[in-house]
Amino acid sequence: MFCPCSTAYDGAPPNSHVCPVCLGLPGSLPVINKRAVEHVLMTGLAIGASIPAATRWDRKNYFYPDLPKGYQISQYDLPLASLGSLTFGTSEGPFTVRITRAHLEEDTAKLVHATGPDGAKVSLVDFNRSGAPLMEIVTEPDVRTGEQARRYAEDLQLLLRSIGASDADMERGQMRVEANISLRPRGSEPFGTRVEIKNMNSFRSVERAIAHEIERQAAVLDEGEVLAQETRGWHEDRGETYRMRVKETSDDYRYFPEPDLPPLHLDPAWLDELRAGLPELPAARRERYQAVLGLSAYDAAVLVADPDAVRLFEATLAADGRLDPKQAANWVTGDYLRLRNQATGPIDVDPGELAALIRLVGDGSISRANAREVLELHIASGDSMHAIVDARGFQQISDSASLGATVDEVLAANPAAVADYRAGKVEVVGFLVGQVMKATRGQANAALAQAAVRDRLAASERE
Numbered sequence: 001m002f003c004p005c006s007t008a009y010d011g012a013p014p015n016s017h018v019c020p021v022c023l024g025l026p027g028s029l030p031v032i033n034k035r036a037v038e039h040v041l042m043t044g045l046a047i048g049a050s051i052p053a054a055t056r057w058d059r060k061n062y063f064y065p066d067l068p069k070g071y072q073i074s075q076y077d078l079p080l081a082s083l084g085s086l087t088f089g090t091s092e093g094p095f096t097v098r099i100t101r102a103h104l105e106e107d108t109a110k111l112v113h114a115t116g117p118d119g120a121k122v123s124l125v126d127f128n129r130s131g132a133p134l135m136e137i138v139t140e141p142d143v144r145t146g147e148q149a150r151r152y153a154e155d156l157q158l159l160l161r162s163i164g165a166s167d168a169d170m171e172r173g174q175m176r177v178e179a180n181i182s183l184r185p186r187g188s189e190p191f192g193t194r195v196e197i198k199n200m201n202s203f204r205s206v207e208r209a210i211a212h213e214i215e216r217q218a219a220v221l222d223e224g225e226v227l228a229q230e231t232r233g234w235h236e237d238r239g240e241t242y243r244m245r246v247k248e249t250s251d252d253y254r255y256f257p258e259p260d261l262p263p264l265h266l267d268p269a270w271l272d273e274l275r276a277g278l279p280e281l282p283a284a285r286r287e288r289y290q291a292v293l294g295l296s297a298y299d300a301a302v303l304v305a306d307p308d309a310v311r312l313f314e315a316t317l318a319a320d321g322r323l324d325p326k327q328a329a330n331w332v333t334g335d336y337l338r339l340r341n342q343a344t345g346p347i348d349v350d351p352g353e354l355a356a357l358i359r360l361v362g363d364g365s366i367s368r369a370n371a372r373e374v375l376e377l378h379i380a381s382g383d384s385m386h387a388i389v390d391a392r393g394f395q396q397i398s399d400s401a402s403l404g405a406t407v408d409e410v411l412a413a414n415p416a417a418v419a420d421y422r423a424g425k426v427e428v429v430g431f432l433v434g435q436v437m438k439a440t441r442g443q444a445n446a447a448l449a450q451a452a453v454r455d456r457l458a459a460s461e462r463e
């Protein structure tokens, strides 16, 4: 945040991404990272927050071994962004969370508790993370359920990724969620005793930890007991929260303006430039996919949640203006995402080729089942869809004469099914069509095959 050390320290040896500034050595002076400020400003603009004309940095003073200077440079009463909101879908419909503020500060170092070679317990400090830019986003107390909290965190991650502010990978500690939970009697205004939960390192644990904590607090209150204001951790395997520390006094951080940094004036022209550089935001994209392209809310949500899927979908539509967006969405959210998720590495689908494949299915040249295989072969080889269809002989059999001959063979080979049909078991039609598809290696036009099977069965009944 205030030095030139790289943030690409994931997996790097401890204390290899450090300099006098982030080690807090005496005499070193901080310099503001402009790009980090821009990322927070863009986040603020994306959540509809207001940006002050000027802001400043404040020192938050406290002692802990992960904080070499004895203070953290943060923002106290003049955050870079305030009063925004985020709206997202939940199982009970759209939900809006008001966002109080987003401010910028420097991250702390990381303590590693280990056992030394002599068996003694040691605490080590890795300063790689020390001084990394850290944006803290605080919401109003609007969230009522674990699901709302999880969906908020997921949508915030999507937003941060879409504007390039952060990879926001929870597993890598690039995004951390802390939840404050309190209960109150229905209808009463003041919030009850607040408990903070830390250590939730996946969206799933955010939802589970909050649900568990609501139950735990309710049980304590139902017994007529009093809750302690405390910080609790989340134990993923046990599915429980546990006490980390009890807050006996409110913290006094003795905030005061950082004397080593100038106040920051936020030029309106700079903000306009950042606003103009914002991409289409996830909520607007979901809305457009439904309203303009006619996609279902579900398909729009699945597509927008995945940047690779969005890129392929947009490029496929761009490659063929006459393509039905719903067909393209089906291929991308279905087969493409399934194959991408199964693959061990990145997979490559040429958008123009995917458009060609969708057309081949649409005009009846190949069956849907074979098209799926063609896509897999395209991903494996990079060959064009037409070349694969020709090489594999996947052209669909849509000519009734040759299909009729196959149907006759199938009926002759399955006398029991034919007898069942005559006895009134019409569902054997599905089985017989399946046999026709098998006999033609999936090349039969499914609708024609079904019609042919019904025709032949009806004719055999008259005989």
Ligand SMILES: [Zn+2]
Pocket (backbone or CB within 6 Å): 003, 004, 005, 017, 018, 019, 020, 021, 022, 023, 131
């Ligand atoms: Zn540094």
